[in-house]
Amino acid sequence: MANVLYHNDIQDEVLKQKRIAVIGYGSQGHAHAQNLKESGYDVVVGVRAGKSWSKAEQDGMTVKSVAEAVAHADVVMVLLPDEHQPSVYQHEIKPNLEPGNALAFAHGFNVHFNQVVPPQDVDVFLVAPKGPGHLVRRTFTEGAGVPALYGVFKDYTGEAASIAKAYAKGIGSGRAGVLETSFQEETETDLFGEQAVLCGGLSSLVKAGFETLTEAGYQPEVAYFECLHELKLIVDLMYEGGLENMRYSISDTAQWGDFVSGKRIVDASTKERMKEVLADIQSGTFAKGWILENQANRPEFTAINAQESKHPIEQVGRELRQLMPFVQESEKAKSEKEVVPGGTH
Ligand SMILES: NC(=O)C1=CN([C@@H]2O[C@H](COP(=O)(O)OP(=O)(O)OC[C@H]3O[C@@H](n4cnc5c(N)ncnc54)[C@H](OP(=O)(O)O)[C@@H]3O)[C@@H](O)[C@H]2O)C=CC1
Ligand SMILES: CC[C@](O)(C(C)=O)C(=O)O
Numbered sequence: 436m437a438n439v440l441y442h443n444d445i446q447d448e449v450l451k452q453k454r455i456a457v458i459g460y461g462s463q464g465h466a467h468a469q470n471l472k473e474s475g476y477d478v479v480v481g482v483r484a485g486k487s488w489s490k491a492e493q494d495g496m497t498v499k500s501v502a503e504a505v506a507h508a509d510v511v512m513v514l515l516p517d518e519h520q521p522s523v524y525q526h527e528i529k530p531n532l533e534p535g536n537a538l539a540f541a542h543g544f545n546v547h548f549n550q551v552v553p554p555q556d557v558d559v560f561l562v563a564p565k566g567p568g569h570l571v572r573r574t575f576t577e578g579a580g581v582p583a584l585y586g587v588f589k590d591y592t593g594e595a596a597s598i599a600k601a602y603a604k605g606i607g608s609g610r611a612g613v614l615e616t617s618f619q620e621e622t623e624t625d626l627f628g629e630q631a632v633l634c635g636g637l638s639s640l641v642k643a644g645f646e647t648l649t650e651a652g653y654q655p656e657v658a659y660f661e662c663l664h665e666l667k668l669i670v671d672l673m674y675e676g677g678l679e680n681m682r683y684s685i686s687d688t689a690q691w692g693d694f695v696s697g698k699r700i701v702d703a704s705t706k707e708r709m710k711e712v713l714a715d716i717q718s719g720t721f722a723k724g725w726i727l728e729n730q731a732n733r734p735e736f737t738a739i740n741a742q743e744s745k746h747p748i749e750q751v752g753r754e755l756r757q758l759m760p761f762v763q764e765s766e767k768a769k770s771e772k773e774v775v776p777g778g779t780h
């Protein structure tokens with residue numbers, strides 16, 4: 436088995452002496468900055484003027500411009516959207532890096548696909564939490580954590596791996612497991628996971644199930660509960676004890692249906708297409724397409740995003756969730772209320 440490190444396996448003195456700049460205060464940024472601060476680290480947040488600046492200040496963080504935060508820090512964690520990193524790196528981060536600093540990422544995309552080419556005289560590492568930023572924060576406050584991968588691209592000081600491991604511990608990942616990787620492995624597996632299983636595969640499965648039921652005349656509310664709401668409850672069982680634990684809790688009828696019908700839905704041809712998706716990631720075809728889409732100002736992304744939010748499963752879901760006060764309000768809904776005071780969406 437791989438060498439999975441936990442809280443007490445990781446020394447943190449090497450990072451305690453350093454000043455950390457968290458660049459960006461979005462999903463990952465707010466979580467890293469707050470968790471590190473609460474773990475006793477010297478943290479500043481680097482953002483542009485606007486919403487993130489105000490939010491970080493409201494959360495009690497020290498906030499500087501990106502350039503000032505980088506100039507001030509020894510360790511610079513870049514938590515901007517992947518598509519904005521190359522330009523911000525070129526204009527605001529690179530000119531302010533000093534020899535011996537550490538440049539860090541939560542995903543290897545830009546370094547692996549040569550969109551950010553770091554200087555020779557800095558450490559370069561990644562700490563990639565295997566979970567959404569809002570859960571990196573929420574689990575930390577609950578005394579738990581999200582597992583993370585760490586990997587070193589350049590070890591200029593000889594301390595890069597130690598700093599990376601301490602950083603992972605500082606955001607709470609030592610409570611769940613910290614595992615060594617490479618930039619290539621993290622980038623390719625993360626892109627594959629989000630496209631084929633966690634986000635792309637799952638959202639397509641959920642929509643197809645919902646559409647099949649509603650097109651057959653069943654009530655949309657029943658289809659929503661069956662294909663989306665209950666998914667969390669089923670996945671929680673898998674999270675706690677694997678497929679076996681899920682199958683322990685469901686009826687034997689459901690388990691038999693799982694065995695005989697699951698493979699009719701996800702079959703050998705699905706796996707073939709998964710291999711094609713992986714091949715596009717490995718060859719750089721996916722990365723090239725995403726970079727070009729951004730250079731063209733995201734026409735397809737914007738159109739699909741607008742279309743998706745109008746899907747009947749989203750419409751019925753919004754209505755049903757308002758009637759379920761125990762369903763935790765999403766971070767997205769909360770942030771929209773902050774922008775539109777008194778808003779209900
Ligand atoms: N989302 C996740 O859970 C995960 C993300 N990652 C990786 O973490 C990194 C960050 O992703 P994520 O947290 O989703 O990013 P977000 O989209 O949440 O980042 C938003 C932040 O970036 C700032 N920002 C955006 N554009 C610019 C710009 N041009 N100049 C300055 N600031 C800018 C925003 O500021 P403003 O408010 O001013 O717009 C905001 O503070 C990525 O590399 C991603 O792949 C890794 C694991 C999981
Ligand atoms: C699953 C999507 C993710 O890779 C993540 C939350 O881990 C991302 O890029 O947001």
Ligand SMILES: [Mg+2]
Binds near residue numbers: 565566625629
């Ligand atoms: Mg991921």
Ligand SMILES: [Mg+2]
Binds near residue numbers: 542625626
């Ligand atoms: Mg990802």
